[in-house]
Amino acid sequence: xxxxxxxxxxxxxxxxxxxxxxxxxxxxxxxxxxxxxxxxxxxxxxxxxxxxxxxxxxxxxxxxxxxxxxxxxxxxxxxxxxxxxxxxxxxxxxxxxxxxxxxxxxxxxxxxxxxxxxxxxxxxxxxxxxxxxxxxxxxxxxxxxxxxxxxxxxxxxxxxxxxxxxxxxxxxxxxxxxxxxxxxxxxxxxxxxxxxxxxxxxxxxxxxxxxxxxxxxxxxxxxxxxxxxxxxxxxxxxxxxxxxxxxxxxxxxxxxxxxxxxxxxxxxxxxxxxxxxxxxxxxxxxxxxxxxx
Numbered sequence: 485x486x487x488x489x490x491x492x493x494x495x496x497x498x499x500x501x502x503x504x505x506x507x508x509x510x511x512x513x514x515x516x517x518x519x520x521x522x523x524x525x526x527x528x529x530x531x532x533x534x535x536x537x538x539x540x541x542x543x544x545x546x547x548x549x550x551x552x553x554x555x556x557x558x559x560x561x562x563x564x565x566x567x568x569x570x571x572x573x574x575x576x577x578x579x580x581x582x583x584x585x586x587x588x589x590x591x592x593x594x595x596x597x598x599x600x601x602x603x604x605x606x607x608x609x610x611x612x613x614x615x616x617x618x619x620x621x622x623x624x625x626x627x628x629x630x631x632x633x634x635x636x637x638x639x640x641x642x643x644x645x646x647x648x649x650x651x652x653x654x655x656x657x658x659x660x661x662x663x664x665x666x667x668x669x670x671x672x673x674x675x676x677x678x679x680x681x682x683x684x685x686x687x688x689x690x691x692x693x694x695x696x697x698x699x700x701x702x703x704x705x706x707x708x709x710x711x712x713x714x715x716x717x718x719x720x721x722x723x724x725x726x727x728x729x730x731x732x733x734x735x736x737x738x739x740x741x742x743x744x745x746x747x748x749x750x751x752x753x754x755x756x757x758x759x760x761x762x763x764x765x766x767x768x769x770x771x772x773x774x775x776x777x
Contacts, residue, residue, distance in 0.1 A: 485514050485515070485516050485545070486509055486513055486514065486515045486516070487515075487516050487518055488502060488505045488506060488515055488516065488517045488518065489501075489505065489518050489521075490502060490517060490518060490519040490521075490522045490533075491522065492521055492522055492523050492524070493522075493523065493524045493525075494519075494522055494524065494525040494526065494529030494530075494533075495525070495526040495528055495529050496526065496528040496529075496532075496670075496735060496737075496766075496768045498529075499528065499529055499532050500759065500760065502517075502532075502533075502536070503536075503759070503760035503761070503762055504760045506536075506760065507760040507761065511539065511540060511541045512540075512541035512542055513542075514542055514544075514545075515540065515544045515545070516544065516545040516546070516547065516574070517533070517536075517544055517545070517546045517547070517571070518547045519533075519546065519547060519548060519549050520547050520548070520549060520550045520575070521549075521550070522549045522554065523549065523551055523554050524554065525554075525558065526654070526668060526670065527561075527592075527652035527653060527654045527668050527669065527670035528668070528670035528672070528766070528768050530558065530561060530563045530592055530652055530670075531592060531649075531650040531651065531652050531670045531671070531672040531766075532670070532672050532766060533563070533567070534563070534566055534567065534570060534592070534650050534672070535649065535650060535672040535673060535674045535762075535764060535766065536674075536762070537567070537570035537571055538570060538647070538674040539674045539762070539763050539764075543570065543571060543572050544570075544571055544572070545571065545572045545573075545574050546567060546571035546572065546573050546574065547573075547574050547575050548564070548573065548575045548576070548577055550575075552578070555576075555577070555578050556578050559577065559578045559579070559580045560580060560591070561591050561592055561652065561654075562580070562591040562592045562593070563592050564577045564578075564580075565580070565592070566592060566594065566650075589608055589611050589612060589615060589653040589654060589655055589667065590604065590607060590608045590651065590652060590653040590654075591652065592650055592651075592652045593607075593650065593651050593652065594648055594649075594650060595638050595641050595642070595648060595649050595650065595651050595671075596641070596642070596647070596648030596649070597642060598639070598642050600638070600642075601635055601638040601639050601642060604634065604635075604638055604651055605631050605634055605635050605638075608631075608634065608653060609627070609631055612627060612630055612631070612653075612667075613627045615655045615667060616630055616667070616771075619655055619665045619667075619773065620655075620665055620666075620667065620771065620772070620773045620774060621773055621774045622730060622771075622774050626729075626730055629726040629729070629730070630667075630726070630771070632722060632723075632726065633669070633722070633723045633726050633727070633769060634651075634653065634669060636719040636720075636722055636723050637651070637669060637671040637719075637723065637767050637769065638651050638671055639719060640671065640719060640765065640767070641671065641673045641675070641765075644675065644676065644678070644681040644765065645673040645674075645675025645676065645764060645765065646675040646676045647673065647674065647675045648673070649671065649672055649673025649674070649675065649764070650670075650671070650672050650673070651669070651670065651671045651672075652669075652670050653667065653668070653669050653670075654667070654668050655667045655668075656668075658772075664772055664773035665772070665773040666770050666771060666772050666773065667770070667771045668768070668769065668770050668771075669767070669768075669769040669770075669771075670766075670767065670768055670769075671766070671767040671769075672764070672765075672766040672767070673764040673765055673766075674763045674764040675763070675764045675765065676763075676764070677696070677699075677738045677739050677763060677764055677765055678696070678699045678700050678703045678704075678736075678738040678739070678765055679694075679695070679696050679699035679700075679738065679739055681703075682699055682702060682703060695740075695741070695757070696738055696739030696740045696741035696757070697740075697741035697743070697755055697756075697757045699738070699739075699741075700736060700738055700741050700742070700743045700755075701743055701755070703720060703736075704720045704724075704734075704736050704743050704745075705720075705743065720736075723769070724745050727745060727747075727769065727771070728745070730771055730772075730774070731747045731748070731749065731772060731774075732747060732769060732770060732771040732772065733745060733746065733747050733750055733752070733768070733769065733770045734767070734768070734769055735752065735767070735768040736765065736766070736767050736768075737759070737762065737765070737766040737767075737768075738762075738764065738765040738766070739761060739762070739763075740757065740758060740759045740760070740761050740762075741755070741756060741757050741758075741759060742755070742756045742759060743755045743756075747772075749772065
């Protein structure tokens with residue numbers, strides 16, 4: 485049994501540690517994902533764990549966080565509702581209990597059809613309006629763009645993944661790192677990925693330099709779609725435009741590369757290559773509180 489240790493704080497950056505441990509192992513290797521010492525996970529961390537399980541030929545074993553407050557939050561976020569189908573869980577999983585209001589805007593939710601996208605957006609719209617205007621102090625017209633960004637990110641799964649994926653949205657106080665409230669959207673799938681999607685539509689650019697990084701820049705930055713129809717490929721363009729207006733961040737990972745639209749408040753790099761491989765496409769969006777009124 486190969487033990488994969490989940491870091492104490494699991495987000496889009498530290499999830500790379502999980503993938504690096506997996507990289508030397510074949511897809512059919514038996515693995516145990518040990519999250520016993522994990523004390524915090526972002527929406528990206530939770531959805532990426534489920535996506536990872538989908539990539540394995542044999543159902544992985546999973547050890548949940550030992551801290552009650554962490555495990556309880558994962559349960560409220562509905563992680564264990566789906567983890568029970570994808571992992572062989574070793575350890576105690578708390579019951580979700582009665583529904584109650586939490587900081588989570590949208591719990592972990594599966595997406596595989598366009599109908600799912602509409603349901604996701606409808607479920608979150610009213611709550612998002614309060615969060616964006618009251619917690620993030622954004623103008624009311626930011627709500628429409630937020631719904632669009634969420635819809636486009638989820639629609640990416642339907643049109644390009646070739647299989648279902650996961651979405652989660654959370655509002656929380658990010659004062660330790662940013663000194664303000666944020667809303668974070670994570671959309672992850674284990675499908676064909678950006679490069680293969682472009683190749684399937686014969687939309688690969690005429691260049692000898694073709695890899696996951698170039699494919700990501702072609703799709704995310706240049707807005708190229710695998711569909712030749714005029715107007716297609718506008719999803720990423722629309723998301724980037726919205727996030728620029730509200731000083732948000734977008735990061736897209738696919739295969740062995742990652743590209744990011746980096747706002748002034750962040751020190752992330754614009755592109756990373758030669759990462760540990762991960763099938764499919766994983767999106768991370770963060771919208772911060774507006775400090776200047």
